[in-house]
Amino acid sequence: MSATESLPGLDPVIHAQARLRVMVVLTALSTGDQITFPRLQQLLDMTAGNLSTHLRKLEDASYVQITKTYQRRTPVTYVALTESGRRAFADYTAALRALLTPPTDQPRG
Amino acid sequence: MAGDDTSARLYEDSPLSAEESLALIERQQQEVHRRLGVNAALFYGPWGAAYLLGFGSVFLTYPSAVPLRLPGGLAAVITGVVFVTAIVVSVVRRARAGRGVRGPSRMVGAMYGWSWTLGFGAMYAVNIGVTRLGLPADAVTLLYSGSALVLVGVLYLAGGALWQDRFQYGLGVWMLVTGAGSVLAGVPGNFAVLSLAGGGGLLLTAGYFTLRPPRPRR
Numbered sequence A: 001m002s003a004t005e006s007l008p009g010l011d012p013v014i015h016a017q018a019r020l021r022v023m024v025v026l027t028a029l030s031t032g033d034q035i036t037f038p039r040l041q042q043l044l045d046m047t048a049g050n051l052s053t054h055l056r057k058l059e060d061a062s063y064v065q066i067t068k069t070y071q072r073r074t075p076v077t078y079v080a081l082t083e084s085g086r087r088a089f090a091d092y093t094a095a096l097r098a099l100l101t102p103p104t105d106q107p108r109g
Numbered sequence B: 001m002a003g004d005d006t007s008a009r010l011y012e013d014s015p016l017s018a019e020e021s022l023a024l025i026e027r028q029q030q031e032v033h034r035r036l037g038v039n040a041a042l043f044y045g046p047w048g049a050a051y052l053l054g055f056g057s058v059f060l061t062y063p064s065a066v067p068l069r070l071p072g073g074l075a076a077v078i079t080g081v082v083f084v085t086a087i088v089v090s091v092v093r094r095a096r097a098g099r100g101v102r103g104p105s106r107m108v109g110a111m112y113g114w115s116w117t118l119g120f121g122a123m124y125a126v127n128i129g130v131t132r133l134g135l136p137a138d139a140v141t142l143l144y145s146g147s148a149l150v151l152v153g154v155l156y157l158a159g160g161a162l163w164q165d166r167f168q169y170g171l172g173v174w175m176l177v178t179g180a181g182s183v184l185a186g187v188p189g190n191f192a193v194l195s196l197a198g199g200g201g202l203l204l205t206a207g208y209f210t211l212r213p214p215r216p217r218r
Helices: A017-028 A037-044 A048-060 A083-100 B002-013 B018-035 B041-059 B072-097 B104-132 B137-162 B166-185 B189-211
Strands: A034-036 A064-071 A074-081
Touching: A017 A037, A017 A048, A017 A074, A017 A083, A017 B018, A034 A037, A037 A048, A037 A074, A037 B018, A048 A064, A074 A083, A083 B018, B041 B072, B041 B189, B072 B104, B104 B137, B137 B166, B137 B189, B166 B189
Parallel strands: none
Antiparallel strands: A034 A074, A064 A074
């Protein structure tokens, strides 16, 4: 990865505008909740193809879980954050804050 | 799909600084909280207005220190309109908030919503039963307003505990104090207490939830 694409120490899967926005919406849901693909698309104002592309990358990293099911014979796709996804987002925001905090004399953990 | 890949790459091609990234997270969080209906101000506002105007107009049908006196019919219309509006707004908001979401939080929300319906159903059954034994008119008034406020207070306490919201819990305590205070005030003072203390507490809560989300950074 080149220096212009990603800051050091930041998860490159999350550190991209579109996927970051997806992660924010999913972390806003209560633990264990799932959201339908169209509702997620509406909240993010993204095209279906664009959202699918990014969800696939997040799914490959095991950050989201995609469930396909049927409701009254209509296929419905649900998206949910996984436990590791929730942790990855917390780590990512912690890393951002650490980058913005001036270094101190404290030993690094 | 080539078009989608291009737009996906467009997003990737604009690298974010740490500041930009944090700002984006904050902006998106506010947006999603607003659109998922987590903002509670829209819920408390109509109820605060209903208490203030509804109970206030009933109070003004009695002779009081206030130089304004409302006919009973007008007060009944005002009370009906404001409380029906508050109920409709709450039901619509509750239905819209969880659109497209399934999971544990929906279950919690549904159980909490039914707690109101079941609680008020049982309260009315008890009050009607007691009233049938024969009570003075003022006692009936105080029985209804007092028991309703205690139930509302307890349900806010439960809501505060469920969603770990100290402000909502505090509102519950305030409504319990208001309910007990209204009964001690007697008729028609109870309506003034319900209007000003009850409505005031709810409107204050609406104001708090309006101001609570941090403003977007410029």
